[in-house]
Amino acid sequence: MRVEELERRLAAWRVPGPTPEETEALVARVLALPRPGAFRRVLERERGGAVPFGGTLRAVLQVTLAQAGFFRPWCWLASAVTVAGGLVFLRLSGSSATVLLGALVPAITALGVAYAFRAADSGAWEIELACPISPTQLALGRLVVVVAYDIALGLAASLVVWWGTPPLLLSALILSWLVPLLLTASFTLYLCLCLPVGGVAAGVLAASFWVIQVAVRRAGLAVSLFVLPGDAGRLPLHALALAAAVLFGLAALRAAGMATLRPAGDGR
């Protein structure tokens, strides 16, 4: 059969096209989306001229920091009180400070990220879509707010612990909780945005995962991602955890940017 003949035969299979009403409804839906470069245009209009890249960055930072207002004060307070309580417990009980820090800070971060992305259940998705910056930038901004706060808490706690334990290397101590913190943060974000498990379940899952890792290490088993400060032989595990954190984070941010059409009530 020649190609022309085949084409003639194939043309017999026709599929119904959209109605004009369906096309117009789609046009209206598309035109209701934020226009490309809307944020920059708003900035340019307000400032009466071209905005340098630094200016845009500053503006994005302002918008994302404004999200800190979404968090209720008890959220910040609870994190700080938990870390402070842990330090007091250490002083009183004489437990291993490095283990407690390594277990506590990543677990708090997991719960904090889960709390930050509770917006999915609260119908805030439409508000996010209406923002002039993309859902990915918003997700990134909110993540940065939570993670930066928890890193600050972890640093403060590390200084306190390090002060009382002179032979300990501060950088090793920080690394022992910072890498797990990044892993649990991105893992929780992934669970929140990619799997329909809900914010609470995501936070509990990620926090439990990390506490179990620490418990397994405490029990002397090698199959744990937790690395105690100064345990140089297990440093490749840090690299592994860091790579996993990056992968989970990228997958989650991709999901945040793609979910443009999730209907109201079906939010995550």
Add this chain to the structure above:
Amino acid sequence: MVEEAVVQAARQGDGEALGELVRRYHGPLLGYLLRLGADRELAQDLAQETFCRVCLRISGLDNPGAFRVWLYRTAHRLFLDHHRSWYRRRVAPVAEPPAAGSAAGPEEEVLRAEEGERVRKALASLRPALRVAVILRHYQQLSLEEIAGVTGVPVGTVKSRLHRAQRILAAELAPPALLAEVGRARRCAGA
């Protein structure tokens, strides 16, 4: 208006141009998704998602001439993602009611519908990669280079897929009389 100019205007945030692109491609894209195997509801959803994504990111499109490839590639990936994420299954084109609006008589309509059904089944018998190539080439009128851009394979692979698909389709769609003749000829050759 030339397509590249429309795309260029849409890149700069012109709502009219965006609307024009949607009107131009809604029908073809829906047809593509239906022929790939989506039912009507899914095809509508995926077409909408495709246009929304494309319109949100159109400012980042460097080459306005590549719009069509980009659009089909986005739809293609969404379709694959949908089936990968929910259930891994062999997707075959589903029977849709034939397009209305023909001036042919009822008898001719029935014959045409039967022929359409035969074509649908013949396409369903192809491997997905071959089916995609045929649909893009014969129904969407994409060039070989454009098909390569949509499916992410070299032009040579597209050519060989089309060649194989055309051979299979020619055999599947051969008239029964011709098949019988071929069979007789084979039997004679064997005897």
